[in-house]
Structures are given as structure tokens and as C-alpha cells.
Amino acid sequence: MLYQWEFRPYQRRFKQPLQTSHGCWAVREGVILRLVDDAGNISWGEIAPIPWFGSETLEQALAFCHQLPTVLTDDLIFAVPDTLPCCQFAFESAWEGLQESAIAQAAPQRDRGAGNQASFVTASSTLRPQNSNLAALNSAITVQNSALRDQSSDVAVQSSILRVQNSSLRPQNSDVAVQNSKLQSQDLRPNSRSTAPLPSPLSPLPYSALLPAGNLALHTWQPLWAQGFRTFKWKIGVQAIATELKVLDALTQALPKPAKLRLDANGGLSADETTQWLQACDAMIDPSNRGVVLEYIEQPLPIAQFEAMQDLSQNYRTPIALDESVATLQQLQTCYEHGWRGIYVIKPAIVGSPSRLRQFCQHHPIDAVFSSSFETAIGRQAGLRLAASLGNPDRAVGYGTTHWFEDSESDAFEQLWQTL
Ligand SMILES: O=C(O)CCC(=O)c1ccccc1C(=O)O
Numbered sequence: 001m002l003y004q005w006e007f008r009p010y011q012r013r014f015k016q017p018l019q020t021s022h023g024c025w026a027v028r029e030g031v032i033l034r035l036v037d038d039a040g041n042i043s044w045g046e047i048a049p050i051p052w053f054g055s056e057t058l059e060q061a062l063a064f065c066h067q068l069p070t071v072l073t074d075d076l077i078f079a080v081p082d083t084l085p086c087c088q089f090a091f092e093s094a095w096e097g098l099q100e101s102a103i104a105q106a107a108p109q110r111d112r113g114a115g116n117q118a119s120f121v122t123a124s125s126t127l128r129p130q131n132s133n134l135a136a137l138n139s140a141i142t143v144q145n146s147a148l149r150d151q152s153s154d155v156a157v158q159s160s161i162l163r164v165q166n167s168s169l170r171p172q173n174s175d176v177a178v179q180n181s182k183l184q185s186q187d188l189r190p191n192s193r194s195t196a197p198l199p200s201p202l203s204p205l206p207y208s209a210l211l212p213a214g215n216l217a218l219h220t221w222q223p224l225w226a227q228g229f230r231t232f233k234w235k236i237g238v239q240a241i242a243t244e245l246k247v248l249d250a251l252t253q254a255l256p257k258p259a260k261l262r263l264d265a266n267g268g269l270s271a272d273e274t275t276q277w278l279q280a281c282d283a284m285i286d287p288s289n290r291g292v293v294l295e296y297i298e299q300p301l302p303i304a305q306f307e308a309m310q311d312l313s314q315n316y317r318t319p320i321a322l323d324e325s326v327a328t329l330q331q332l333q334t335c336y337e338h339g340w341r342g343i344y345v346i347k348p349a350i351v352g353s354p355s356r357l358r359q360f361c362q363h364h365p366i367d368a369v370f371s372s373s374f375e376t377a378i379g380r381q382a383g384l385r386l387a388a389s390l391g392n393p394d395r396a397v398g399y400g401t402t403h404w405f406e407d408s409e410s411d412a413f414e415q416l417w418q419t420l
Pocket residue numbers: 050053208209210233264266323371372373374397398399400401
């Protein structure tokens with residue numbers, strides 16, 4: 001199969017610069033990909049690098065795009081090197097979108113749902129291009145109940161109903177993500193027998209809202225609470241620890257009962273500071289008159305201090321989540337091999353190949369929280385699909401980030417493209 005393609009860079013300014021322990025971030029820059037297959041199906045991909053987080057730079061991503069031919073093949077798409085994880089994610093997710101279109105066209109009799117529901121079929125890690133003769137694949141499709149998980153050998157089919165929030169539907173009122181649009185997804189293997197899973201009832205995918213660093217957080221959570229968010233993440237390691245611990249005290253007093261709070265240090269704490277934070281958090285567990293649950297501290301120490309984080313995770317009750325330490329799939333695998341059994345924050349737009357991420361998660365049951373890299377609706381949609389099938393359903397996804405931008409996002413990707 002051949003794919004015509006184009007790419008366009010974009011810039012989006014944050015409403016207020018994002019402050020982390022790495023410094024200030026004012027403008028999000030990335031690249032949108034537009035792929036068109038022989039049948040005229042269009043699909044989208046997004047390269048959203050964060051070099052300080054461990055990805056390639058925008059310049060490296062652009063240089064890679066420039067050297068590619070104007071017509072892509074399956075082989076080229078699956079040959080993006082591991083040194084360009086954001087490019088891997090973008091090209092492969094766009095490719096998966098085209099497989100979904102082709103399969104949807106080949107099964108016109110299938111109920112594709114009503115209203116804004118859409119059916120998607122996600123290629124699994126083993127649906128590799130060399131086997132992706134779509135005609136053969138499509139004719140091999142038969143009905144498969146979504147609840148069935150046939151574990152057996154190479155004809156195994158794992159299908160799952162994904163509930164992915166339509167990016168234009170913002171959380172409203174009591175429950176976050178009240179109106180998720182339902183995307184059905186199915187993992188296919190070559191020669192497998194299956195079709196789209198049966199529709200399932202709508203179920204919300206809870207979102208965590210990102211609060212600004214410092215005491216600004218104290219004035220920011222209320223409107224987000226009113227919109228329905230119940231999990232919040234606050235950046236720490238930005239101001240003096242004494243100041244931040246006071247804000248933590250005020251924030252945990254202020255947040256109403258079913259709230260959960262995550263603290264994200266972006267690797268900016270010292271060992272001593274990490275201990276202070278963990279002690280402060282543990283002291284709030286019980287007996288505590290606060291309603292808030294401190295869900296975890298994210299990446300307290302720099303990547304190099306993996307063992308220290310592992311020790312801390314065994315010595316305190318407040319859990320630790322790795323984020324920067326597991327930025328790419330290779331890093332994630334290494335941390336798993338070194339015995340990390342705490343929480344993994346996965347940023348799909350940075351982690352790399354979605355098919356290999358699926359394969360890893362299917363073989364290693366990790367406690368995964370999926371999280372935004374401040375992508376547009378294009379990268380978010382691809383990330384949320386992975387989140388819905390691979391994330392821990394008891395943890396909110398870290399995609400409550402759209403309030404950080406001035407311009408509202410559109411789901412009309414062609415329209416978005418035209419503005420670039
Ligand atoms: O994870 C979230 O809830 C929001 C996203 C977020 O915090 C983030 C966004 C871009 C880069 C780094 C991070 C981070 O988690 O450290």
C-alpha cells in the first residue's frame with residue numbers, strides 16, 4: 001500500500017506559561033501529518049516533542065519528515081527509528097487510522113452506531129504491514145463478542161470496547177467526561193477471525209485537571225471542580241519547599257471530599273525534599289479531617305536516581321509514579337526489568353510505537369496512568385484510545401489540560417489543517 005502524505009508545523013501559545021522544575025514553557029510546537037491512501041481515505045498523526053522530557057527535538061522531527069519521500073510505504077512507516085519516538089507515534093497512529101477506514105469500508109453491513117459514535121478498529125502490534133493485505137484481512141473478519149478474550153496462540157483476538165472522550169466534549173457538571181463518545185476498538189492479528197465488538201453502555205473516562213504551580217493552584221481548582229473534575233495534579237518543586245508545603249496544606253483543606261490530588265515534581269526534588277513531601281503526604285492519610293486523597297507523587301527525583309525512588313516507594317504509604325523515567329518504551333521496559341511495580345505515567349505521544357506499547361502492556365500488567373503532552377485533538381485522540389484499552393480504569397487520565405490553551409480545539413481535523 002502507498003500513502004501520499006504531507007506535514008505542517010504548528011505553534012500554540014499557552015494561556016499562561018507552564019512552570020515546572022525544568023523552567024517555563026510558553027509555546028507548544030509540533031507537526032501535523034496528513035496521510036491519504038489509494039482509496040482516498042485520510043488519516044492524521046501528530047508529532048508533539050518535549051525534548052526536556054526525553055524525546056527528540058522539533059528540529060530533529062522536521063529533519064526526519066523532510067528527508068522522507070512524498071509517497072510512504074508500510075515499511076517506511078514502521079522503520080521510524082527509536083531515537084525519534086514522537087515521529088514513531090505520529091506515523092504509526094496515522095497508519096492505524098487508515099487501516100480502520102479501510103476495514104470500516106470493507107464491512108459496510110456493520111452497525112457503526114448512531115449519532116457521533118464511530119467505529120474504530122485498532123491494529124494490534126502483530127498486525128504489521130507485511131501481513132496487512134487488507135482484502136485478506138477484511139474477508140477474515142467475523143463476529144466476535146467484545147468480552148471474549150481468546151488467549152490461544154496465533155489466532156488469538158483481543159477485542160475491547162474503548163471509550164474515548166470526544167475532545168470537543170468538555171467535562172460538565174457533576175461527572176467528568178459525562179458524554180464520552182464511544183469508539184470501538186479491536187486488536188487484530190493476521191488470519192484472525194473477528195469483527196467489531198458489540199456496542200457497550202457509555203461509561204465515563206475520568207480526567208485529571210492540571211493545576212498551575214505555586215499558590216495559583218488555590219484559585220484555579222474551583223472552576224475545574226465545577227466543570228466536573230475530581231482528580232487534580234499540582235506541579236511542585238518549583239518554589240521553596242516550605243512555601244509549597246503551606247500551599248499543600250491549604251489546598252488539601254480546601255478541596256472537597258471525593259477529590260484526589262497528584263503532586264508532580266518533574267524530577268526536581270532532592271532526596272531530603274522527597275522525604276519531606278512523602279512524610280507530609282503520609283501524615284494526611286489517617287487520621288485526617290481532610291477529604292482529599294493524595295493519589296501519588298510523580299517523578300520526585302531525577303531519572304538517574306531510580307533505586308532511591310524504588311526504596312522510597314517501599315518505605316512510604318503514599319505511592320510514587322514514574323514519568324520522565326519511563327518517557328520512551330525502552331526506558332519503560334528497563335524500569336520494569338529493574339523491578340518497578342509502582343505507577344507508570346505513560347505519555348503516548350512520547351513513548352513511541354503504539355503497537356509495541358500495546359504488546360508490552362498486554363504482556364506486562366502495569367499500573368498505567370495515561371497523560372497528555374499538550375498535543376492537539378489529533379494526538380489526544382490517538383492517545384486516549386490507548387488509554388482506554390491499556391490504562392488503569394481506576395485512575396483518571398491526565399488529559400485535563402485543554403484549559404491551558406487560549407484557542408479552543410476542534411475535532412474537525414481537516415479544518416485545523418487548513419489553518420496551518
Ligand atoms: O499528566 C498530566 O496530568 C498533565 C500533563 C503533564 O503534567 C505534562 C505535560 C507535558 C509534559 C510533562 C508533563 C508531566 O506530567 O510532567
